[in-house]
Amino acid sequence: MSEHGVYFDHAATSQLRPEAAEALRAALAVAGNPSALHRAGQRARARLEEAREELAAAIDADPSEVIFTSGGSEADSIAVLGGRRARGGRLLVSAVEHPAVLGARDRGAELIPVTDAGLVDVDAAAEMLQDDVAVVSVMWVNNETGIVQPVEELRRLAQASGAWFHTDAVQALGHVPLSFRGSGVDMLSLSAHKVGGPVGIGALVARREVRPAPVGLGGGQEREVRSGTGMVALAASFAAAATVATGELATESARLGAFGDRIAEALRALGATVNSHAAPHAPHIVNATFPGTRADDLLFLLDQRGVYASVGSACRAGVHQPSEVLLAMGRSEAEASSTLRFSMGWTTTAGDVERLLAVLEETVPLAQSAFR
Amino acid sequence: MRVLAAMSGGVDSAVAAARMVAQGHDVTGVHLALSKNPESYRSGARGCCSLEDSHDARRVADKLDIPFYVWDFAQEFHRDVVEDFVAEYAAGRTPNPCLRCNEKIKFAAVLERGMKLGFDAVATGHYARLERRADGRVTLHRAADAAKDQSYVLGMLNQEQLAHCLFPLNDVEKPVVRQEARELGLGVAKKPDSHDICFIPDGDTQGFLGKHLGEQRGSIVDAEGAVLGEHRGHHRYTVGQRKGLDLKVPAPAGNPRYVLRIEPKSNTVVVGSREELAVRELRAIRPTWTLDPVPGPWRGEAQFRAHGTPMAAEIEVVGEELLVRFDEAASGVAPGQTVVTYDGDRVVGSAVIAEARGCG
Numbered sequence: 001m002s003e004h005g006v007y008f009d010h011a012a013t014s015q016l017r018p019e020a021a022e023a024l025r026a027a028l029a030v031a032g033n034p035s036a037l038h039r040a041g042q043r044a045r046a047r048l049e050e051a052r053e054e055l056a057a058a059i060d061a062d063p064s065e066v067i068f069t070s071g072g073s074e075a076d077s078i079a080v081l082g083g084r085r086a087r088g089g090r091l092l093v094s095a096v097e098h099p100a101v102l103g104a105r106d107r108g109a110e111l112i113p114v115t116d117a118g119l120v121d122v123d124a125a126a127e128m129l130q131d132d133v134a135v136v137s138v139m140w141v142n143n144e145t146g147i148v149q150p151v152e153e154l155r156r157l158a159q160a161s162g163a164w165f166h167t168d169a170v171q172a173l174g175h176v177p178l179s180f181r182g183s184g185v186d187m188l189s190l191s192a193h194k195v196g197g198p199v200g201i202g203a204l205v206a207r208r209e210v211r212p213a214p215v216g217l218g219g220g221q222e223r224e225v226r227s228g229t230g231m232v233a234l235a236a237s238f239a240a241a242a243t244v245a246t247g248e249l250a251t252e253s254a255r256l257g258a259f260g261d262r263i264a265e266a267l268r269a270l271g272a273t274v275n276s277h278a279a280p281h282a283p284h285i286v287n288a289t290f291p292g293t294r295a296d297d298l299l300f301l302l303d304q305r306g307v308y309a310s311v312g313s314a315c316r317a318g319v320h321q322p323s324e325v326l327l328a329m330g331r332s333e334a335e336a337s338s339t340l341r342f343s344m345g346w347t348t349t350a351g352d353v354e355r356l357l358a359v360l361e362e363t364v365p366l367a368q369s370a371f372r
Numbered sequence: 373m374r375v376l377a378a379m380s381g382g383v384d385s386a387v388a389a390a391r392m393v394a395q396g397h398d399v400t401g402v403h404l405a406l407s408k409n410p411e412s413y414r415s416g417a418r419g420c421c422s423l424e425d426s427h428d429a430r431r432v433a434d435k436l437d438i439p440f441y442v443w444d445f446a447q448e449f450h451r452d453v454v455e456d457f458v459a460e461y462a463a464g465r466t467p468n469p470c471l472r473c474n475e476k477i478k479f480a481a482v483l484e485r486g487m488k489l490g491f492d493a494v495a496t497g498h499y500a501r502l503e504r505r506a507d508g509r510v511t512l513h514r515a516a517d518a519a520k521d522q523s524y525v526l527g528m529l530n531q532e533q534l535a536h537c538l539f540p541l542n543d544v545e546k547p548v549v550r551q552e553a554r555e556l557g558l559g560v561a562k563k564p565d566s567h568d569i570c571f572i573p574d575g576d577t578q579g580f581l582g583k584h585l586g587e588q589r590g591s592i593v594d595a596e597g598a599v600l601g602e603h604r605g606h607h608r609y610t611v612g613q614r615k616g617l618d619l620k621v622p623a624p625a626g627n628p629r630y631v632l633r634i635e636p637k638s639n640t641v642v643v644g645s646r647e648e649l650a651v652r653e654l655r656a657i658r659p660t661w662t663l664d665p666v667p668g669p670w671r672g673e674a675q676f677r678a679h680g681t682p683m684a685a686e687i688e689v690v691g692e693e694l695l696v697r698f699d700e701a702a703s704g705v706a707p708g709q710t711v712v713t714y715d716g717d718r719v720v721g722s723a724v725i726a727e728a729r730g731c732g
Contacts, residue, residue: 296441297489301489304490318405318430318442319444319446366489369488370488370489
């Protein structure tokens with residue numbers, strides 16, 4: 001067990017990769033504002049553009065399509081709110097989006113339902129899609145269940161109706177094959193720290209002709225869409241992490257996928273329902289419901305034993321709310337409150353998996369007895 | 373010992389947790405979220421429900437370097453404390469919600485969950501003292517600081533609960549607690565005490581009840597049934613109340629009149645003289661015992677309010693009820709209140725007052 005414990009919460013944040021740490025350290029030494037015209041500024045600008053090119057190469061996009069943001073949430077906000085403002089019209093988002101997209105529900109976004117298996121209902125989306133839709137947003141990989149959404153089908157439908165199609169690919173990067181060009185989507189959101197980069201940077205990747213309106217004020221440093229001084233060191237570090245993560249994709253997804261299958265099988269033997277593995281899913285997330293428990297109790301018992309997992313859903317004032325994703329999948333409040341997410345990443349070892357399973361075998365009965 | 377420290381975000385529970393850590397126990401902090409929507413109960417102030425309180429508790433846990441969690445008991449709290457509070461008033465009784473919360477939440481649901489999750493005891497910041505007897509059983513006593521003594525609100529705990537309780541503030545006075553908090557560098561050292569009912573942040577109990585029970589006009593009568601005035605809901609009155617009666621008919625000889633009792637079925641408030649308010653005897657239901665039941669009759673003291681004066685009395689179990697006969701007349705005794713009985717400074721048990729009787 002490392003100083004981080006047995007860490008099964010990579011989908012919340014992963015550990016900084018050595019390559020990303022090194023790139024960060026080196027680029028922090030670059031003085032100068034990349035928007036300045038002097039030589040110092042030019043050197044900073046050069047490092048920022050290098051990072052942009054490196055990240056673009058990792059996801060098969062054109063560098064001009066990469067807009068650095070403060071993270072996945074800002075990228076999502078620009079895509080849905082800025083996208084709608086630029087075009088005017090309706091906004092359709094799936095019922096299982098991350099809060100950074102789902103929050104648009106309070107600003108008139110309509111929700112596309114999901115099936116019991118957690119897949120966005122393509123037929124329902126087709127019915128909702130008229131020629132008055134500005135933006136459709138459906139995530140690539142769900143952050144709680146790990147389920148891979150039918151993005152290709154939905155993208156075709158959306159674009160055929162004239163809408164822009166955006167996908168939150170924060171949990172897809174480094175875990176499933178991802179080509180921006182190949183996907184054909186109009187906009188795509190990424191986050192650095194989910195793949196071993198630093199917290200505080202992400203990107204909105206948008207085709208050249210797709211121009212969402214800015215949602216924040218400022219100098220418009222990033223393609224007139226996102227404002228704020230160019231984040232040279234963070235971008236360099238992000239690019240380094242993304243390069244390693246996508247480079248190792250084939251071997252890592254096989255490795256983590258095997259771990260995931262092993263965990264899923266063991267959890268079923270413990271009486272759990274494995275939600276992630278009932279549909280096409282990313283290799284790094286196992287989502288399971290433990291009947292007759294409170295997720296909070298199970299998390300606590302795991303935590304005490306140095307095993308860090310998550311419920312995956314939002315937390316308000318330190319209290320976990322029942323997972324909206326599972327509720328949208330037709331699960332009861334009790335089921336949604338007894339569900340955990342185990343997410344893996346580049347530091348996960350076979351030993352971690354064995355420790356997790358041993359601890360679960362011990363703690364699931366305890367959590368069941370603590371549940372009245 | 374593996375200790376679960378209930379941390380409200382106030383200075384008392386913070387120092388209680390700190391003392392447990394200092395004694396070498398394996399301590400975990402837990403803050404109880406008692407409202408689904410903390411802002412609706414209280415914002416920017418103090419009390420057991422606010423976001424600031426959970427933040428304050430967390431920062432104390434950080435300082436003590438102990439794990440900290442928030443446990444969601446909002447549903448249970450609403451059902452067992454808030455709804456019960458409203459229902460009791462609707463039935464013409466006067467409940468004590470803090471006692472109810474201790475009985476149903478803190479020393480029931482939380483204690484039980486803690487035990488099942490592997491803890492040996494729950495520590496709170498209550499001012500009360502426990503003694504472990506030679507036979508291993510635990511007795512509950514008044515705290516050293518008489519002004520802060522909270523044994524009354526713990527009076528309904530039974531032996532099984534007491535066996536798993538720790539009250540680290542048993543022997544201190546409030547200024548010492550603040551001093552300890554300062555020395556530990558805890559941010560809550562200067563935080564004011566909370567006095568209000570936590571789910572009525574503005575202290576306007578009448579307003580809160582009015583919102584839940586609405587306006588129901590009824591009569592204010594004297595003991596003979598003569599109508600003296602009108603009221604807008606019997607829940608606006610408590611036994612012993614003198615102000616705000618707004619009576620149209622002046623009392624004989626100008627003596628002030630007090631609320632004697634509330635009759636919820638006819639929505640009537642009965643008033644009378646100070647003498648008529650005097651209570652010699654009360655009948656209380658659902659008796660609980662800190663040790664074994666004491667059938668009596670025995671002589672001890674009875675207290676029926678959190679900071680009320682203990683009254684000498686003869687106490688006896690009659691059937692399934694507790695009968696308390698005061699040596700001297702008590703006043704302001706209302707059905708719904710809990711009577712806690714003491715043998716010296718030791719808590720013997722509790723019961724819920726069903727009926728108060730005058731000199732008769």
